[in-house]
Amino acid sequence: MGKAYDVMAATCPSRTVLHRIGARWTVFVVLALGDGPRRFTQLKTRIEGITPKVLTETLRALEADGLVRRTSLPGNPPGVEYALTDLGRSLGGPMRAVSEWAESHVPEILAARARYADAEA
Amino acid sequence: MGKAYDVMAATCPSRTVLHRIGARWTVFVVLALGDGPRRFTQLKTRIEGITPKVLTETLRALEADGLVRRTSLPGNPPGVEYALTDLGRSLGGPMRAVSEWAESHVPEILAARARYADAEA
DNA sequence: CAGAATCCCCACGGATACTG
DNA sequence: CAGTATCCGTGGGGATTCTG
Numbered sequence: 001m002g003k004a005y006d007v008m009a010a011t012c013p014s015r016t017v018l019h020r021i022g023a024r025w026t027v028f029v030v031l032a033l034g035d036g037p038r039r040f041t042q043l044k045t046r047i048e049g050i051t052p053k054v055l056t057e058t059l060r061a062l063e064a065d066g067l068v069r070r071t072s073l074p075g076n077p078p079g080v081e082y083a084l085t086d087l088g089r090s091l092g093g094p095m096r097a098v099s100e101w102a103e104s105h106v107p108e109i110l111a112a113r114a115r116y117a118d119a120e121a
Numbered sequence: 122m123g124k125a126y127d128v129m130a131a132t133c134p135s136r137t138v139l140h141r142i143g144a145r146w147t148v149f150v151v152l153a154l155g156d157g158p159r160r161f162t163q164l165k166t167r168i169e170g171i172t173p174k175v176l177t178e179t180l181r182a183l184e185a186d187g188l189v190r191r192t193s194l195p196g197n198p199p200g201v202e203y204a205l206t207d208l209g210r211s212l213g214g215p216m217r218a219v220s221e222w223a224e225s226h227v228p229e230i231l232a233a234r235a236r237y238a239d240a241e242a
Numbered sequence: 243c244a245g246a247a248t249c250c251c252c253a254c255g256g257a258t259a260c261t262g
Numbered sequence: 263c264a265g266t267a268t269c270c271g272t273g274g275g276g277a278t279t280c281t282g
Binding site: 063110111 | 185
């Protein structure tokens with residue numbers, strides 16, 4: 001028996017999942033929450049370059065998909081805490097693998113790009 | 122000593138690498154080439170829903186980054202073969218992990234989306 | 243602190259048709 | 263077979279400002 005879902009199939013729902021995972025900032029948020037719950041501002045500080053709007057949107061999307069849980073902390077000033085759900089935590093492995101691959105192959109890729117640019121110049 | 126590259130840093134080159142990896146069709150091409158060299162049309166057939174233009178662009182980008190090697194096969198009709206380089210092959214693991222995660226968590230995510238849609242309706 | 247509200251834009255990708 | 267050539271839209275993402 002074949003697997004239930006196949007990303008190669010045009011209409012497979014797994015494609016919508018892949019699309020969410022592939023969204024520009026998803027990987028950063030999942031990684032940043034990997035060490036435990038974080039507040040909005042902590043995330044914003046940790047993930048350099050992200051704007052509040054985009055961070056909010058990414059968080060909402062991950063919450064909708066059941067990867068992140070949002071908790072309002074009572075008190076003043078108001079606090080909100082974001083944490084990975086079990087499902088979200090299970091994505092941590094693959095996400096770390098991808099980001100570590102990116103970090104550890106920068107030189108080769110920059111070199112390849114330079115070579116390619118030269119070759120067509 | 123810290124690591125040389127850090128995706129959390131705004132200007133780190135690893136971000137451009139991550140960006141390329143995250144491009145919509147990269148994962149499909151890398152996976153489709155995982156079992157060995159393939160021709161253009163084979164890829165187009167395997168990856169359902171991809172258009173020739175987008176496939177070409179994706180292939181070119183991966184070639185520029187040194188992940189894919191393009192070989193013209195002499196003869197008529199003309200043939201072209203695409204294959205992963207060693208670098209590209211090393212990305213296969215992470216890519217497979219991500220796609221398998223997507224395929225194996227479809228039900229949970231669809232359920233979460235339904236719950237979320239309900240909750241705000 | 244944790245966003246909401248606006249405005250904006252272009253590059254990513256899609257559809258279709260054509261060709262060496 | 264393996265692409266080009268056009269045209270086009272759209273929504274993801276950015277900058278900025280404001281607020282409970």
